[in-house]
Amino acid sequence: MEQLNSEEQVIIEEINHSEHTEIHIIEYICYPFYLALLCLLCILINLNKRKFRRRYRVDEIFLFIAVYLFNVLITWNFFDFFDKIVRFIITLIIIFGIQHYIGRVQIVGITGGIGCGKSTVAKYFNEFLKVQVIDCDQIARDIVEPGKPAYKLIVQRFGLSVLAGQQDGQPIDRQKLADVVFQDNQKRKQLQAITNKFIFKEIAKSIWKICFVQKDQYVVIDAPLLFESKVLEYFCFPIITIVVTSQEEIIKRVKERSGLTEEQILQRIESQMKAEIKIKKSDIVIANDKSEKSLIRQVQEKVFEYLI
Numbered sequence: 001m002e003q004l005n006s007e008e009q010v011i012i013e014e015i016n017h018s019e020h021t022e023i024h025i026i027e028y029i030c031y032p033f034y035l036a037l038l039c040l041l042c043i044l045i046n047l048n049k050r051k052f053r054r055r056y057r058v059d060e061i062f063l064f065i066a067v068y069l070f071n072v073l074i075t076w077n078f079f080d081f082f083d084k085i086v087r088f089i090i091t092l093i094i095i096f097g098i099q100h101y102i103g104r105v106q107i108v109g110i111t112g113g114i115g116c117g118k119s120t121v122a123k124y125f126n127e128f129l130k131v132q133v134i135d136c137d138q139i140a141r142d143i144v145e146p147g148k149p150a151y152k153l154i155v156q157r158f159g160l161s162v163l164a165g166q167q168d169g170q171p172i173d174r175q176k177l178a179d180v181v182f183q184d185n186q187k188r189k190q191l192q193a194i195t196n197k198f199i200f201k202e203i204a205k206s207i208w209k210i211c212f213v214q215k216d217q218y219v220v221i222d223a224p225l226l227f228e229s230k231v232l233e234y235f236c237f238p239i240i241t242i243v244v245t246s247q248e249e250i251i252k253r254v255k256e257r258s259g260l261t262e263e264q265i266l267q268r269i270e271s272q273m274k275a276e277i278k279i280k281k282s283d284i285v286i287a288n289d290k291s292e293k294s295l296i297r298q299v300q301e302k303v304f305e306y307l308i
């Protein structure tokens with residue numbers, strides 16, 4: 001093989017060095033994204049800790065190994081041993097830091113059809129177990145008050161006819177809006193598309209306040225559309241679905257509680273996800289066909305083993 005002279009050797013070294021530097025720069029640009037991805041992954045897994053373990057039988061330690069291997073893989077050949085150790089320590093701090101901060105939080109979801117007893121169970125959690133409840137129906141009422149952004153969007157989409165007195169600035173007449181949306185699936189979905197993001201924002205704010213400012217371990221979400229929303233399903237564990245088998249019983253209970261007619265109640269039942277699908281998707285199913293006492297007894301028997 002032909003010997004390189006010293007000038008040629010210098011040139012080759014310079015080329016190697018510049019390639020190395022370029023790779024270093026790319027690596028350093030990529031590294032914050034990698035850390036952001038790691039944080040997101042850890043937050044998602046920790047918010048969903050038990051479900052994740054149960055479904056995939058994966059513990060944080062496997063996640064840790066996987067993430068570290070990924071870390072080593074993307075830095076392979078480029079970094080020296082010291083750099084790898086530093087990255088290992090950063091990864092470790094992020095995983096265990098997030099695990100410590102978020103891993104203790106448990107978001108319990110309560111869902112079920114109209115009048116099935118969600119609020120009754122939520123009230124039990126609040127009064128007897130002192131767990132704070134996020135009531136999605138209440139949030140849905142608050143975010144559509146005059147002056148709020150969702151109010152404007154609803155008026156733009158459904159017109160002044162859904163307002164009390166049909167005048168701009170007046171509150172939404174919920175009965176009128178309900179009559180419009182529960183007779184037309186398309187319109188109901190349009191209303192949900194408007195309200196959903198504001199509802200999620202409020203839910204996230206409440207979770208932050210309850211679990212990270214007040215540092216409560218548990219929070220309950222009472223969400224009639226928990227499965228329909230797609231997002232909540234992922235963060236809640238366990239998901240408790242309350243069912244009442246007899247439609248007549250549901251109608252009787254809702255009629256007693258609200259001014260809704262049988263036809264209006266049936267329209268809402270029709271517009272909601274079928275109980276059989278909800279049952280398949282949930283962790284705990286509670287039948288509320290008998291007395292309220294029996295409902296609470298089932299909560300006591302079935303729910304506690306799921307709490308961390």
Ligand SMILES: CC(C)(COP(=O)(O)OP(=O)(O)OC[C@H]1O[C@@H](n2cnc3c(N)ncnc32)[C@H](O)[C@@H]1O)[C@@H](O)C(=O)NCCC(=O)NCCS
Pocket residue numbers: 113114115136137140174175177178181188191192195199223224225226268271272
């Ligand atoms: C249509 C509206 C104006 C009717 O108001 P109203 O005061 O009559 O009912 P309220 O809000 O108290 O809801 C009572 C029950 O109706 C059922 N329901 C409410 N919205 C929906 C919906 N979009 N689809 C199916 N069922 C619904 C739920 O079982 C709920 O518990 C109101 O429900 C609304 O704004 N809905 C859209 C917001 C939403 O998605 N709410 C659910 C939060 S997860």
Ligand SMILES: Nc1ncnc2c1ncn2[C@@H]1O[C@H](COP(=O)(O)OP(=O)(O)OP(=O)(O)O)[C@@H](O)[C@H]1O
Pocket residue numbers: 112113114115116117118119120121137224253254256257288289290291292293295
């Ligand atoms: N086991 C029961 N026996 C008799 N009445 C009941 C029982 N459980 C709940 N109720 C009553 O039925 C009505 C509906 O219950 P609740 O408000 O808890 O249901 P919900 O699922 O929150 O309803 P919505 O979907 O409309 O918010 C209430 O008046 C409640 O007191």
